[in-house]
Amino acid sequence: MTATLTEVLTEHGSVRDRLIRAADDEIAACGCTAIQMEAIAKRAGVSRATAFRQLGSMSEVLVQVGLLRSRKHLAAVRALMAEKAGAFAKIEAALIYTTRHLPTDPAISASIALHSASVHHPQVHRVMMALMGPVLRDGQCNGEIRTDLDLDDLVDFLVEQTILAAEDHDCSDNAVRRRFRHLMIPVLEVRAGSGGEFTSRIIEVEEALEVACEALENLAQLLRGAKTDS
Numbered sequence: 269m270t271a272t273l274t275e276v277l278t279e280h281g282s283v284r285d286r287l288i289r290a291a292d293d294e295i296a297a298c299g300c301t302a303i304q305m306e307a308i309a310k311r312a313g314v315s316r317a318t319a320f321r322q323l324g325s326m327s328e329v330l331v332q333v334g335l336l337r338s339r340k341h342l343a344a345v346r347a348l349m350a351e352k353a354g355a356f357a358k359i360e361a362a363l364i365y366t367t368r369h370l371p372t373d374p375a376i377s378a379s380i381a382l383h384s385a386s387v388h389h390p391q392v393h394r395v396m397m398a399l400m401g402p403v404l405r406d407g408q409c410n411g412e413i414r415t416d417l418d419l420d421d422l423v424d425f426l427v428e429q430t431i432l433a434a435e436d437h438d439c440s441d442n443a444v445r446r447r448f449r450h451l452m453i454p455v456l457e458v459r460a461g462s463g464g465e466f467t468s469r470i471i472e473v474e475e476a477l478e479v480a481c482e483a484l485e486n487l488a489q490l491l492r493g494a495k496t497d498s
Contacts, residue, residue: 284322286312288332291323292375295333300378303329327385334379335391341369342399355407359400359426359456360448367433367444380431387428396423407456414458425455
């Protein structure tokens with residue numbers, strides 16, 4: 269069973285947590301380029317050997333601090349996706365948000381710059397699986413997302429494309445939409461029938477119509493009430 273996002277983000281022990289938070293504080297004080305494991309260990313109140321044993325390398329430090337700082341953004345992405353209908357609308361909204369906001373944080377930007385270390389990092393994968401896995405599964409059930417690839421592969425593809433979008437010289441919303449619609453949808457959508465994007469857009473329109481009909485019904489009730497009062 270896939271872990272929830274909360275479980276993934278709180279799964280480490282107290283010593284490792286303390287070191288990651290100490291690294292976060294050290295980056296805030298000295299920046300990403302000047303950070304040293306000895307300073308992190310001192311700030312966390314542990315030995316340098318313990319710090320290396322728990323974190324391993326400076327690239328791991330940057331990834332972990334990037335994940336730590338991403339928590340508030342992940343909550344915002346989930347809330348944003350909840351407002352959208354259809355898998356592709358949800359994924360596109362998430363990609364636009366992350367491309368716009370994640371690179372503004374120096375630690376997250378440094379983590380993104382590690383490329384393969386971030387794309388293939390097991391905890392990055394688990395976080396993205398917890399965040400995007402339910403969306404992809406629902407999309408598969410609705411006939412939007414292809415089912416001939418493992419969910420792990422689809423999630424890795426989303427991680428890679430998110431990093432590439434964040435590093436592109438043009439990070440505008442229009443550029444991100446072009447990337448998503450021209451490069452990502454052809455990889456993600458089902459191969460048969462009218463296509464997953466078409467199905468996704470139908471779901472999006474159907475939900476919008478339901479909201480509009482509900483609003484019209486409420487307006488009609490208000491008008492009937494006003495007419496009765498008069």
